[in-house]
Amino acid sequence: MRDDSDESLMFRYRDGDVRAFELLVTRHRKAVYNFIVRFVRDAAQAEDVLQETFLRVIKSADAYEKQAKFTTWLYTIARNLCVDAARRGKHRRAASLDAPVNNDPEAPALIERIADAGAGVDRQAIGRQMALRMQEAIAQLPDEQREIFILREVNDLQFNEIADIVGCPENTVKSRMRYALEKLREALEEYRDLAQAAP
Amino acid sequence: MPELPEVESVARSLRPRLVGRRVVAIEVSGLSLRRPIERERLERALAGAKAEGVRRVGKYLLIDFSTGNVLLVHLGMSGRLLFARPGEARAPHTHAVFRLSGGLELRYVDPRRFGVLRAYSAGELERSPELSVLGIDPLAPDFSVAQLIAMLASARRDLKGFLLDQSRLAGLGNIYACEALFLAGLGPRRRTHRVGAAAAARLFGAIREVLEAGIRNRGTSFSDYVDAEGDQGSNQNTLAVYGREGEPCRVCGRKIRRVVQGARSTFYCPGCQK
Numbered sequence A: 001m002r003d004d005s006d007e008s009l010m011f012r013y014r015d016g017d018v019r020a021f022e023l024l025v026t027r028h029r030k031a032v033y034n035f036i037v038r039f040v041r042d043a044a045q046a047e048d049v050l051q052e053t054f055l056r057v058i059k060s061a062d063a064y065e066k067q068a069k070f071t072t073w074l075y076t077i078a079r080n081l082c083v084d085a086a087r088r089g090k091h092r093r094a095a096s097l098d099a100p101v102n103n104d105p106e107a108p109a110l111i112e113r114i115a116d117a118g119a120g121v122d123r124q125a126i127g128r129q130m131a132l133r134m135q136e137a138i139a140q141l142p143d144e145q146r147e148i149f150i151l152r153e154v155n156d157l158q159f160n161e162i163a164d165i166v167g168c169p170e171n172t173v174k175s176r177m178r179y180a181l182e183k184l185r186e187a188l189e190e191y192r193d194l195a196q197a198a199p
Numbered sequence B: 001m002p003e004l005p006e007v008e009s010v011a012r013s014l015r016p017r018l019v020g021r022r023v024v025a026i027e028v029s030g031l032s033l034r035r036p037i038e039r040e041r042l043e044r045a046l047a048g049a050k051a052e053g054v055r056r057v058g059k060y061l062l063i064d065f066s067t068g069n070v071l072l073v074h075l076g077m078s079g080r081l082l083f084a085r086p087g088e089a090r091a092p093h094t095h096a097v098f099r100l101s102g103g104l105e106l107r108y109v110d111p112r113r114f115g116v117l118r119a120y121s122a123g124e125l126e127r128s129p130e131l132s133v134l135g136i137d138p139l140a141p142d143f144s145v146a147q148l149i150a151m152l153a154s155a156r157r158d159l160k161g162f163l164l165d166q167s168r169l170a171g172l173g174n175i176y177a178c179e180a181l182f183l184a185g186l187g188p189r190r191r192t193h194r195v196g197a198a199a200a201a202r203l204f205g206a207i208r209e210v211l212e213a214g215i216r217n218r219g220t221s222f223s224d225y226v227d228a229e230g231d232q233g234s235n236q237n238t239l240a241v242y243g244r245e246g247e248p249c250r251v252c253g254r255k256i257r258r259v260v261q262g263a264r265s266t267f268y269c270p271g272c273q274k
């Protein structure tokens, strides 16, 4: 079962196999969390949205059909819940109850992904300062650019899948990605200038 | 502190004599509970209304009235709802008295005043600050192993803390959380997202089993807890780990340990729980 596709696991779960559901959750938990936490920018709220995403998967299991890729379906649910959460505004639970994102031992090596993201920066040269700077720059992207950047660079989704998830044409997705990368590149270069200017 | 089985037992003991009666008058002590008791709001919502049913969600009691309004009660640390005759002496710490038709009173007694007593319209109830943050009731018919897996995977904390978090599962408190972990054979400090499907299924069964046993025994009475007829529960006699520090485990014989987690005592068996 470990080698089964997401889609066949989803069908197994629909037919009553809870172990298949657990495999799906294990496979996607981290990546979906990483997407959500960068969208809602709050660890406690991200956990709630992640939980709600999986609960929606359970609720809609009977209606699941193989028309869409499982990941496309999953990220569409997660993204819609993120949008709702953002609209509702301030999170109901005190964020201080949970560890901040930066202390999260499971947080992905984001900096590695950014290094690949086209800035052409020498991996060795990227230190912790740079990572923080980058996190900040990502957080400052406009929502519609940020979500696409994250889905592409952190979650490794294809542009056509992202287009389905966010509900706009693939060309729009690609151009938003270009804008996002430009802004991040600027942020990095600014930092590099500062670093070089420093004694 | 009353947990799900105690609140369920109170709900069951309220139904026979409460349903069908009208609220004739309401008196309050004037002292604040966790939030102030708003007498005018209670009167507006409940005076003259007939009680039609008693429900429970998590650790909350909900009394439904003919007007569509609902009385929400949380017993806090030490709250009791008790039936009494109008002439009977009032217990100390009686903070609200509902005079009912047919010569009966329902009294809310709460020495430590951590409870909640509040009226809502049916429409407001779901969005109330009390219920809107509540997670799934573990005895709800649609609660499933898959849901528990989803919840465990989404939280990143220790199992014990997870079980006490009312925004995830609503109804477990310290006693039943300790007992459920023992029955499932899971250590209280295990990380939630590392609990696999088999262990999650055991935990699911254990949660329901300890809660249902608690209800069958009409609650756990250590000091305060009694139902609306003033009767104690007997579940305290069946606990496997809670309150048994240093005593031998009934399964493996090793000594039950107590640790402090999140400012609360956790009792567990080092032999049976991994």
Ligand SMILES: [Zn+2]
Residues within 6 Å of the ligand: B249, B250, B251, B252, B253, B254, B269, B270, B271, B272, B273
């Ligand atoms: Zn043992």
